[in-house]
Amino acid sequence: MKSPIKISIRELVEFVFKEGSIDLRFQARSSMTIGTRLHQKLQKEYKEGDEKEVFLKGEVLSGDVLFQLEGRCDGIHYNEDEVTVEEIKSTAKKIDFIEKGSRVHWAQGECYAYLLAKEKGLSHIGVQLTYIEVETEETKSFQQTYTIEELDRIVTGILEAYTPFANLLLTNEENKMKSIEGLAFPYPAYRKGQKNLAGAVYKTVIESKSLYANAPTGTGKTISTLFPTVKAMGEGRSKWFYVTAKTITRTVAEEALLLLEGEGLSHRSVTITARDKICFKEETICQKEYCEFANGYYDRINGALIDILTNESIITRTIIESYAKKHTVCPFEYSIDLSYLVDGVICDYNYIFDSRVSLKRLNDEGKNDTTLLIDEAHNLVGRGREMYSASLKKSDFSLVQKLYPEHGGLNTSITAVLKSFRRIKKEDGKAIRSEIDEELLDSIMIFIEIAEKNLGEGGREWPEEFMQLYFDVISFVRISNLFSEEHRFVISRSSDDLEVKIFCIDPSKLIKQVAKPYHSSIFFSATLHPFSYYFQQLGGGEEDYRFLIPSPFQHEQWQVGIHPISTRFKDRERTLPYITHSIEETFNGYKGNYLIFFSSYAYMQEAYDKLNKASLDADIIIQAPNMIEGEREAFLGEFQSDRERPVIGFAVLGGIFSEGIDLKGDRLKGVIVVGVGLPQPSLEQEIIKDHFNALGMNGFDFAYVYPGMNKVFQSGGRLIRSEEDRGILKLIDDRYLTPKYRSLFLEEWKGYRVIT
Template sequence: MMISFPFKSMRAGQKEIADAVENAINNREKLIVQASTGMGKTAAVLYAAIKKAKEKDLKVLFLTAKHTHQNIVYETMRKINSVSSDKVSFAGVTGKRSMCLFENEVEPSLFIEFCRAVREQDMCDFYSNTFTKNKDVKPKAIEALSSGISDSKSVMEAARNFELCPYELSLLNAKQSTLVVANYSHAFDPGIALGFTIRTGIDPGKTILVVDEAHNLPSKILDMNSFSISQRILEKAYSEATIAGYSDIALKIDKIIGSLRSITKESAIDIRDSFIETDMQKLEEIVKFHEKGYNIPSTFILKNFVEKLLSVKEEDIIYVSIDDKGNRKINVNSLDPANYSSGVMDAFYSSVLMSGTFRPIEMFSSLLGIEDSKSLEVEGDSQQGNRLTVIDKAVTSKFSSRDEQYSKIAEEIDSIMNSAKHNMIFFFPSYFFMERVYSRSTLKDKITLEEKNMSRDRKAEIMDKLSYSSAVLFAVINGNFSESIGVKNNMVKLVGIVGIPFEPPSIKLKAMQIYYDRKTGSGFEYAQVLPTMIKVMQAAGRGIRFTGDRCAIVLMDSRYDTPIFRKYLPDDVLIVNENPSQIIKEKGFDK
């Protein structure tokens, strides 16, 4: 048996990563890997994990934040197989809804119930072609499994050819594979994870967990374990309960609707005791009363909401939000990802979390409840001299100084544009802030502005423009361009972060800060600084995607040079008290 590294030799840092991963697996430990973008950490981690999995007869579950991020894992695994005497089977699994071949226009929140309904009523031929009524795999599905399927694309092709359910086919393929590539939700969403592990034969105690781009994990876990229901759905559920003859349930719903109507701004609402366990059966009966064919009643959404509400944690916040049109919604938000992540990772044989944005590591381990984890920080030799990070102390986005600063920031950006003749992106805290600076620029004709609600074609058009020299893009943090954009061939050589993009004040943010003040004594840092700096460093990383890329990063706010922010930045950051264009030129990053 022989698993080989997919390239002729390991680059600087890759051997260190692979050795650390092997050691963590040998000792059944958790490992956090902070490694620079472009140094090949995916290849190093995957190689070591697969090697150990084959030695110890384990599986590997490799999780990504988005299904589009799975392609690099598939490519790397194919390269490993091409140079190894022992071939490794692998499978890709994405969301059930995204793989569905059954034509439908069902709302995302109703899809799971829609899928169940059409299966139980024998209305889905794709599912019926995959399993018998006794849940045995049909010969056609067995033939598809033997056709060489692996990643999600090949599963979809086989499912179309054999007229099978793609999601079920991907689970069957995962059951017979050593490596399973899936989404965060397949391990960290309680409503998905249990069924997924059972259906794929994944025993966490015999599986190595790998989490890619794991700086996203805390926020993704909170999103997965937060839920909401709109006033419109409650009003429909009230009508359904009344028609079905459940006046007691209708009365409970009506009481909540009354409370909602009395609320005129974002505020907390207490509905924890609005329903009890015995109401779940009644809600299920209302759903069945109204469920016919493709019709999924609104009470189904309420039933799911109540089921989660009954197990809500004490520290979770429940509040009402109101949109611009006056539509009200009840939100239940989790505040602590450690409530979910620590138990999940404890269950696996070993866990490896990797990212290029993990500083300071101890904060991430605390946030995820894995303080017992080991850590490794690696920066490849290729990054030395290829990155210039500058803090510009001459400007700030501090609210009290903004009016006078718009012109100053525009002036500094104009100076940078005049001195550096290559593509650059400047990220702003908001569209409002971006437009104020743009209006004061003397070089408007050279600047492309990101637009709200951009179409895919318009985004592609702007990316194409960046492939030519001297293009300048003004964009927004958390917008279309701050993460997961296809920057290739080192086409962006300067990234500016204008200001500090704190999340706007909200009840949720205030509750999180209070919670972490009580838990750690550092509520402001956990609730505001850490999430903000993750966004900043991800946006800053748009310029260096591959080995050999060169990029200047300009942090345009004096507050970055304070201890609470500096700990997130590279050690070699430079400070300037005036326009940074001169130092960019001196260091050779103007060409």
């Protein structure tokens, strides 16, 4: 007999019976909360002796496959000798239009009833399917009684329909486990420090711990984390997520998996690409009338899943698109459905850490069997602040009110919100508060309730301004539920507007809270430096493992120079000619391809305009704001080793070209960093500074110095990518010679010379 396969009843019946189309017309974002409340309302009416939220499980043999079924039924009613399983479904539909109940809902109740009847030795049992209308809270119930023999036939039929898919999953799992046994590291030898990192990751995963690893450029972080994680699957760890902020690092992860596949690994992974990026249509409108890939999606998706899981292993964006077109299914939803079935998932941070888009079907049990690999983890600090902050503007409410002056209920709710905004604007209170304005929050909640009723009405197209305001308000309320001492309520007044923001100062507790249910978490980067700062900001604690290794490259591979010219804003006009001359001097002294980084687009453009291009025998290119993928690739494509004329690329510190790119050998001769990368002074940065000062830390370093230097480390890290690389690194700013900045230098940069 094959290994047993565990499956939730809901997952089983949805696979077999779900049909129809994707339709992402408006759905109340509070629907899950409303659904829970309505379930609880009905369950409170249960008589004494009845049960609610009952976990059921049991084993059923279908052919040579043993299924371990489990799930939580909404309720069990006991009435003398009669036992009835109840399945409750909240619905936005009018109750009058529901005539007999959905087959998928009946099947769910029938499976629960079968497990309960077997457990209690019942010869017959009832199933009650209850629908509750969201708006009116009216209910309609359907009841049916089954013999145990009838339920046995129904459940057997469901499992027979699922068995071909189960066999595919079991075969893939068996092949994976066999391949892992003899899987070898895909290189003849480990680089310096690489074996230690791989060992640390393996130990962390096996022991169900968290690891924070600073592994410098050249360590081979991707393969050093993926290889031991895959090996740990042989010890019963069944899934991993490789999360990152950059598209390029997702590609590196795919390449690492190809190397492991070359060593014999039989294993399936999928890369998730954002809906807007992968959508085949001109506009992302997920409705069957507009999109043929949404129309009938659930009628075709099972065949599409079986096809791709039979024939593919490393399922990249290109492969997803190919099979999605073949089966006429939405490529984004296809990748999401696959993410629950494969061994590994490569995706953006937000699918794990952002509650707005996180993978909802990944329950706590699934998380407990999953390892998180968080690449370029230094980026998660800033992204965490963004994900756990939210803002609203008075002007956005005013605009929507002007659009619908005749809409009574909506107009009244917006008037109440605007009244709260005007009161806040007139108050003499502080712009930074440690508590949310409750009156504003109450008026916003009323706006949501009325907006959802109106948005739920069919036959009316609501404009983008209204939809955007609705989503912003939902996000604001969601973040208000996370409000803690690490948040501030920030009020920004201007002559014609008012903005309120829930600002996350320190995301560490929320990051830790999200990661906690997972089996293991590996936070790694080439620049978790200074380590104590990132360890704290990423939620590290005493129980977590820490790992720091030196660069695998020789110090002689870097030729580091510091040119102490002020780049402070007040000095820029005066010093810009010296800076451009320094750039020209470096290039003419050491010909080759260069990347030159500036702290802002404006500063970069000024330097580009001042540069004496006639003195440089080179092609000069400059990063533009909001470059699309094709433009980024074209920019990097200019950096070739066999060019007749070298290329000099102007780019922005902390931007798309400052991390995650590999320009090995003569593709890059030198990197010049202008400035120390300090974030622009702002109210938010000052809040961060004051917060950490109050905790007895150096707030200026937390708010400005450390984030700034991380950009510098990342940009400088583009230079040396292999044992053969040699290059010039020039740092232009007089602050680099101060004790604070010298103490932060990477070890391999400490042999610098001062340029005068």
